[in-house]
Amino acid sequence: RKEVEQDPGPFNVPEGATVAFNCTYSNSASQSFFWYRQDCRKEPKLLMSVYSSGNEDGRFTAQLNRASQYISLLIRDSKLSDSATYLCAVNIPIGYSSASKIIFGSGTRLSIRP
Amino acid sequence: EAGVAQSPRYKIIEKRQSVAFWCNPISGHATLYWYQQILGQGPKLLIQFQNNGVVDDSQLPKDRFSAERLKGVDSTLKIQPAKLEDSAVYLCASSLDDQVYSNQPQHFGDGTRLSIL
Numbered sequence: 001r002k003e004v005e006q007d008p009g010p011f012n013v014p015e016g017a018t019v020a021f022n023c024t025y026s027n028s029a030s031q032s033f034f035w036y037r038q039d040c041r042k043e044p045k046l047l048m049s050v051y052s053s054g055n056e057d058g059r060f061t062a063q064l065n066r067a068s069q070y071i072s073l074l075i076r077d078s079k080l081s082d083s084a085t086y087l088c089a090v091n092i093p094i095g096y097s098s099a100s101k102i103i104f105g106s107g108t109r110l111s112i113r114p
Numbered sequence: 115e116a117g118v119a120q121s122p123r124y125k126i127i128e129k130r131q132s133v134a135f136w137c138n139p140i141s142g143h144a145t146l147y148w149y150q151q152i153l154g155q156g157p158k159l160l161i162q163f164q165n166n167g168v169v170d171d172s173q174l175p176k177d178r179f180s181a182e183r184l185k186g187v188d189s190t191l192k193i194q195p196a197k198l199e200d201s202a203v204y205l206c207a208s209s210l211d212d213q214v215y216s217n218q219p220q221h222f223g224d225g226t227r228l229s230i231l
Binding site: 042 | 155157169205209213219222
């Protein structure tokens with residue numbers, strides 16, 4: 001099983017729609033979770049961290065479900081400018097140390113049509 | 115705040131040649147990461163430094179890839195000799211630390227796009 005898995009999409013939705021992505025992770029000891037946005041031929045940019053209680057930033061809502069080991073990203077009232085690849089990232093503890101590494105999913109492509 | 119700096123932006127070489135990439139992280143960031151991103155895939159961690167020490171290099175093809183961060187600030191990643199399958203974008207990222215509970219996000223540089231002919 002991959003450490004971090006995402007549905008690659010593509011998701012093709014009309015402007016104004018609500019769209020949701022999930023990302024599953026395999027290591028129950030993971031503590032930090034992030035969503036990144038990556039535009040074509042650009043570097044990933046942090047969209048939001050995901051907190052245990054869930055968090056919202058404007059039209060974006062992120063949730064964490066520890067029991068089922070997945071995080072989700074909900075985009076409401078989608079805009080043309082939301083078209084991008086969305087990457088989830090999860091930290092994986094390294095051995096028995098206090099350090100961790102961040103592993104990315106393969107990304108979900110989102111295309112918003114007018 | 116200055117971001118993560120990488121150079122060069124683009125590099126084209128022939129297979130079996132060598133290439134080096136440079137990265138300067140955000141000031142004060144102790145953790146530096148090198149990722150390889152092949153078209154259509156997510157970034158794959160190659161090596162992670164905490165200050166000048168290697169924390170994880172389990173996915174680094176050590177027969178051809180090497181990296182160093184001698185003074186705990188900037189870093190270089192080298193490929194020698196290059197193979198066709200090394201064509202990818204090489205991303206450098208940094209974060210304040212890499213502790214499991216600190217929830218520190220990564221900040222990425224623009225990346226180096228490498229093409230092997």
